[in-house]
Amino acid sequence: MTTEGTPVLRTENLRLFFRTMKGVVQAVDSVSFSMPRRDALAVIGESGCGKTSLVRAILRLLPSNVHTYDGSVFLNDVDVMKLSEERFRTNVRWTKMSLVSQAAMNALNPVLRVGDQVAEPLIVHQRLSKQAALAQATEVFQLVGVSPDFLTRYAFELSGGMRQRAIIAMALITRPDLIVLDEPTSALDMLTQANIMNVLKGIKRDLEQSFIFITHDVSTTSELSDRGMVMYAGQIVELASAEQFYLDPLHPYSAKLMASVPTLKEKKELEFIPGQPPSLLNPPTGCRFADRCDRRFEKCDTEPPLEQLQDGRWIRCWLYNK
Amino acid sequence: MAENTPELVPAEEQKKKRRGASRATARFARYAGKRTLALLVTVVIGVYLTVIIANMGGYVDELRISELTYAVNVALSSDPGFRVLPAAQKAQIRDDEMARRIEMLGLNRPFIVRSFEYLWDGLSLTLGRAQFMTSNAGSSEVKNIILERLPITVVLFVTANVLVFLVALLLALSLSRRYGSFFDRFIVAASPLSAAPPWFYGIFLIMIFASIFGILPYGGMIDAPPPQTTLAYVLSVMKHMILPLMAWFLSYLFISTFSWRTFFLIHASEDYVELAKAKGLSSKAIERRYILRPTLPTVITSFALTLIYAWQGAIITETVFSWPGLGQLYAVAIGQYETGVIVGLTVIFAYLLAITVFTLDIAYALIDPRVKLGARGGSQ
Amino acid sequence: MRNYPTIFASFIIIGILLGIAFYAMISIPFSEAALKWRGAEAMWEDTPRLAAPIWFNAFRSEKLSETINLTRADATITEEAVSETIREETWVFEYDFPFASLPTEIKTFFTVSAGEKAPMVTLTWVKPDGTSYKLTTMTAATGDRYSISADSKFSREQLGGEDVSTALYRTADSTEEDPVVLTGTYQLIASVYHFSPDSRIDIQFVNFGEVYGVAGTDHLRRDLTIGLLWGTPFALMFGLLGAVGSTSITFLIAAIGTWYGGFLDAAIQRICEVRLQLPTLPILIMLGTFYSRSIFLILGVIIALDIFSAGIKTYRAMFMQVKNLPYIEAARAYGASNMRIIVRYMIPKVAPVLIPNFVTLIPSFVFLEASLAVLNLGDPTAPTWGKILNDAYRNGALYRGYYYWVLEPAILLMFTGLAFSMLGFALDRIFNPRLRRV
Secondary structure (H helix, E strand, C coil): CCCCCCCCEEEEEEEEEEEECCEEEEEEEEEEEEECCCCEEEEECCCCCCHHHHHHHHHCCCCCCEEEEEEEEEECCEEHHHCCHHHHHHHHECCCEEEECCCHHHHCCCCCEHHHHHHHHHHHHCCCCHHHHHHHHHHHHHHHCCCHHHHHCEHHHCCHHHHHHHHHHHHHCCCCCEEEEECCCCCCCHHHHHHHHHHHHHHHHHCCCEEEEEECCHHHHCCCCCEEEEEECCEEEEEEEHHHHHHCCCCHHHHHHHHCCCCCCCCCCCCCCCCCCCCCCCCCCCCCCHHHCCCCCHHHHCCCCCEECCCCCEECCCCCCC | CCCCCCCCCHHHHHHHHHHHHHHHHHHHHHHHHHHHHHHHHHHHHHHHHHHHHHHHHHHHHHHHHHHHHHHHHHHHHCCHHHHCCCHHHHHHHHHHHHHHHHHHHCCCCCHHHHHHHHHHHHHHCCCCECCCCCCCCCCCEHHHHHHHHHHHHHHHHHHHHHHHHHHHHHHHHHHCCCCCCHHHHHHHHHHHHHHCCHHHHHHHHHHHHHHHCCCCCCCCCCCCCCCCCHHHHHHHHHHHHHHHHHHHHHHHHHHHHHHHHHHHHHHHCCHHHHHHHHCCCCHHHHHHHHHHHHHHHHHHHHHHHHHHHHHHHHHHHHHHHCCCCHHHHHHHHHHCCCHHHHHHHHHHHHHHHHHHHHHHHHHHHHHCHHHHCCCCCCCC | CCCCHHHHHHHHHHHHHHHHHHHHHHHCCHHHHHHHHHCCHHHHCCCCCCCECHHHHHHCCCCCCECEEECHHHEEEEEEECCCCCEEEEEEEEEEECCCCCCCEEEEEEEEECCCCCCEEEEEEECCCCCEEEEEEEECCCCEEEEHHHCHHHHHHHHCCCCHHHHHHECCCCCCCCCCECCEEEEEEEEEEECCCCCEEEEEEEEECCECCCCCECCCCCEHHHHHHHHHHHHHHHHHHHHHHHHHHHHHHHHHHHHHCHHHHHHHHHHHHHHHHCCHHHHHHHHHHHCCCCHHHHHHHHHHHHHCCHHHHHHHHHHHHHHCCHHHHHHHHCCCCHHHHHHHHHHHHHHHHHHHHHHHHHHHHHHHHHHHHHCCCCCCCCCCHHHHHHHHHHCCHHHHCCHHHHHHHHHHHHHHHHHHHHHHHHHHHHHCHHHCCC
């Protein structure tokens, strides 16, 4: 069991590079951050910034072309990077960390019944009988608002929204310490999105899990997250509390992001960020956002470190460094 | 919190389930019926084509007639009573005898008529008697000749294919997790060996093991004289199966393993397989439930298709190994222009193919829930 | 793309094969090759039967006898007038025999152009140790063959029934049962008496060895090099034509059927289904037996059968995917004709997959030709590897130990098959996007 003060997740210089035909892609470049318990962290960034790779790095879901994978990942102060594949599988996967994956459409095995899949982690990890596991599956289904009738159905018999909820139920069933949601609502229409957001809000409120939301859609996570982390070109550029981040983003990139999102109450002109993110094949020396930043100065030619400011937020920008 | 999920009353639930079940059975029965009909039609067409080709517009009949003429002449000339008759009478008797024999063999009706009769006979395998060949038991009925040999071919052929299929599948499943390993690269490198058909490797194998080393037989199915006890008999058959099986393996195993392994590798990048890995399932469990189960329809289709194509390979392989089955029967029948046997063999193959396809369709329907429950927009 | 070493190896092998094919076609015109190959033994009189290739001797310490073929140019000829009309022509064939085994046959062939009276020939054999035998005296007419080794009269009268070749070649102290070959210089002396001034003779003296030529000979004494050389362009042509014809037409029909849909598509599918029920090889067998074995007919039927089978289904699936792509819909919207859509949009999208399929198909055609040959259905006029393999197999080459006869065509077949197969697999990994990572 964890003590109150221990962060549920802490990474130190986590790196994940991929070998491709064109060279080595430095997708996750020495990422270090920590999450207190019951935290809901939104990880925001555009496509290719490394946020999905971060998920893979944390969950150890590696493809076959990994070039570098090192650093530390502390789950409740235990460095799980050091665990063998087998220990990791039995002790960490789904017992401590689970995943709500991106494409709910294809995340369910088409030839197994939904209930069996949702109950599977319990059978595998906690050695419950099938009956007991299905009973628990019924419970989580009710949590996410899907009728337990659907436990005996197949994936194709569920609508998109229901499938997403089933996936969330599946991630909850072992009550892991940390749940990572990779773009949980991107594939859904607006109405279903709203439904799912309500489900997630309810879960966050009632349960003890910690959450990481990966998203490129800033607006949907504003209601859910306690903190926001912005990634750019494989690095963290800002990590702040929700209030700080949504109301007053400091990093030029975060500021531009927020400025590009329409808000309900204000009238504002939407801005955009010109240019493209740098290639991760050969990341530029110096600040990686410098090319697109309108507040750059000479110091930006060297890479700024990630530093914590007085108000507790972390920022990687020479503008705010002491 | 629950939205858009109507709760059904329990009693209605039950009724719905029962109705659904009987509807599913009805649907399945309809499907099976349609497939049977379609396959029967194709078999009929196939056999008719065979009949046409085998008689090639009556070419074989002409051959028969000339053979007949010769035989009649020989028969008549050897009869001393015949030779002293006047020429006109000789001619008359000769013609009568020809006519009698033609009638007996049914060669005097128009081809089209005969072809349809032949088609029906072909389909029911009542192909009369072979003119020169007999079965081992002594019968000259075409049906017996063929059916006697059928199990012999099936034994070798089904064993070979099932073995290759199972071994390849198991190997491929484990290889799909070991991408880039030595064994994986070995399979990739060895797969071009499929270029050569089994009989080709057979010749090499016979050369090495039978001729040079002399430890395995040159061919045939059983030692001569055949062993008396059942055990020795079975062992002898197995000994004779070793080289044909090896040849089959050399040709088909690597390519099978390779294509399954590639297929599973591609399949392993499906989202639900990734999620299964994230869920912490053991590799075995993932292989079984997330890779094999969903792809089972394709696996079975592939197996059936391989069977279909491999039936032909059996013919020459049997010839090279002198395995006394249907394939070898072919070679003999052709050499002696036994139209009946040839047609019969082709019909048997057509039936075998049809049965294979039918089994495949049914298996497909049973395994893929999308087909079973009639989902629209499932597979193609 | 040279990170695929198999492509490199394949190209080398294919290059060699093409080289052999060209060499064959240039050095021996086809008509001559076909004639020779079909030729009865009359064409192959002076080659040994079932002789191994010459280079076998490189691996042996005890050399097998080579074939020694001596003609006028190798003889020392002297002439002497005996009387006004009679002259004596003496031919001396002198040659070395350094081998450890006996020749299989010893023969002389005569070509005579004589006036009224045929010349008379006396043959004398001289061994290196000086022993000599008078073999025979005979009148020679054109086309006469005198088989020294089969002269039973000579054997009876002068050798006490001993086998002639053994006697003529063994050392004096070895026995007939366990002969040791006397190495050294041998002579065959032919004294020819011509009885008219215009009488001419030409003598050919052949020691048929156990080895001959680059590739050895077969049961009909044919030099296998001809068959092996000419088999190359045959194999390549059969393979290429078959693969090209089959792949391209299948592709086209699949595209058209998928695009036009409806009745055409359904009809094509039904044809395929029926064809799948038809056992291919039996049909080919029947055609070959009852109709014709012409290589072009068989090839044509094979291609036709190949087209309407699994290939169409695969391509159809791909075309179906392409057909529903948005830019196809856009093309239809701007009024593109059907043909244009098929040719300019659909085909290029799916075409990359063609290439590996086509390459991998080549070896199956090459082996199919060999398969038909093994069933005695090959084109009887064509010298192909399959035919050689069939001849070897049917004449018990494996039982009798004539492995070179089987191995030579087999290895060529194997290399050809492997080369294209390896190339096809590598190309598949390159062109098939789904396979690129694996």
